[in-house]
Amino acid sequence: MQGNLSEIDIRSILQLIELGQRTGQLLVEASFHNNDKLTLDEAIRPRHSRNYKQQSWFVFFLNGQIIYCQEGDSNLLRIDDYLRHYRVEIRLEEKQLACLGLQSVPEYGYIWALLERNIINPKVAHSIIHHLVHQTLFDLLSLHQGNFVFLQGAALAPQLTSLEIAPLVTKIMQQVQEWKQLHPHIQSPEQLPMLADIVQLNSSLPAATVSKLQQWADGKTSLRQLARYLNRDILTVAKAMYPYVQQGWLQLVYSASNNSKTHIHDMGVGEKHTLRIVCIDDTTTIGETVESILKAEGYEAIALSNPLDAISLIFRLQPDLILCDIAMPELDGYEICAMLRQSTAFRFVPIIMLTGKDGFIDRVRASMVGATDYLTKPFGDTELLMLVEKYINAKSDLGTQIRYKTC
Structure with missing residues (x-):
């Protein structure tokens, strides 16, 4: 579905x-x-x-x-x-x-x-x-x-x-x-509350309430984070803030940094320093071989052997190129490629299909689901590297997205 x-x-x-x-x-x-x-x-x-x-x-x-x-x-x-x-x-x-x-x-x-x-x-x-x-x-x-x-x-x-x-x-x-109903005063859970009129707050609210607002409305903590700190749902927190925002005593702002969600425990989805290639193949030896060849050339290579787990992992890893075996149990390469192409995140990412036979039908099916190219197994170091370098350039800007023709 x-x-x-x-x-x-x-x-x-x-x-x-x-x-x-x-x-x-x-x-x-x-x-x-x-x-x-x-x-x-x-x-x-x-x-x-x-x-x-x-x-x-x-x-x-x-x-x-x-x-x-x-x-x-x-x-x-x-x-x-x-x-x-x-x-x-x-x-x-x-x-x-x-x-x-x-x-x-x-x-x-x-x-x-x-x-x-x-x-x-x-x-x-x-x-x-x-x-x-x-x-x-x-x-x-x-x-x-x-x-x-x-x-x-x-x-x-x-x-x-x-x-x-x-x-x-x-x-x-x-x-x-x-x-x-809180719009336009409150628009997003990611907005940051900050004090706007401390004089009015002191004259209109009990000292304990003002102290609480000063603690939480620091311009650095989002409404969503407040909800988690207080173990409350976002609506409860937003409704508590709403009267003060409406009066102009509190102001809701957006983070100036697009990296406001960066955290010490971020699992590898931040800024990339090397080109990342993911290989999805249920044969462990193939994955290990690909990792060995690509890492020796300075690429960050990650082998995934479980196709079902690979779907969720790949959205976190955000690779620059994907190698995907065709014949796998539970979920084959055609299905994986089709699913990824449905996502805007992988619409233009090169996907190279790995096939055990050099057949015309395989190439046609691969093209129909949006594959960029294919590589026949077994393959050598030179074949793999030539194909990888054909579609990603280690010297190019890592943030640039390029449209690729399918095979």
Whole structure:
């Protein structure tokens, strides 16, 4: 199941998954303006536009119920904000955090790692998951344009909890409607509250209230972060701020930096310093060979052997080129290529298909799903490097997007 949100909305997609008691993951993707001033229902734009950035979300299901939701940027900021609320001071070591980056769902792995080390208890973990699911669905149910794909497959494991879709969606849809009534004074969860008229605040409000506002309205903490710190939903926090914003005592601003979400635990999705190539092949030896050849030439090469996990990982890794085997179990290369081409994030990224036979039909099918080129196995160092260098130039600007002809 895949398509565009202009044709079917998120609520209907969730209902279909619930009715069908589906197990798998839903990927939703949209584009926003870099200054974050557009609301979630603004029109989607091409990824290569300089003024727009990509946003994606993953929702994981078991038998038609939600297990977990993750934002595509895959940093651990959201969980750390809740740990601050619960006054959890202990964190994982850097080596342990680095291992999480190799998982397809690092946030979920982070929660389980904290549980296994008794840093948090199951009640706290359950609460964090519930709030993260609520936050993600609030964003998704506000979307009107974007792309989606549902991949049926094995459930995210192990499961700590599961949430029924219908009552959750009903509650959040009501909150989305109430949120719209706060416009234009409050426009985005990413806005930063800051004091605008301290004199009026002191003369009109109790000292304790002013002290609280001074603590939180520092111009550096977003409404969304406040909601996490306070363990409240975004609507509750926004409605508490609304009277003061309306009076002009508080001002809501947007971050001057597009990197305001950068965090110490960011899992490799920040600014790239070397060209990144991902190889998806269920044969481990092929992946290791590709890694060895490309790393020797200065590329950052990552081999992924599980095609289902590769779909979610690849949106975090944002590679400059993708090598993808055709014949794989559960999800073949044609399906993966077609899914990626549905996403604006990978519309112009070179995708080279790896095939065990040099057949005309394979080339035609590869071209039909949007593959850039193909490489016949077995291949040597020279063949691989010539094809890679044909489509990406290590000397070019890493931020430039180029349109590639398909094979």
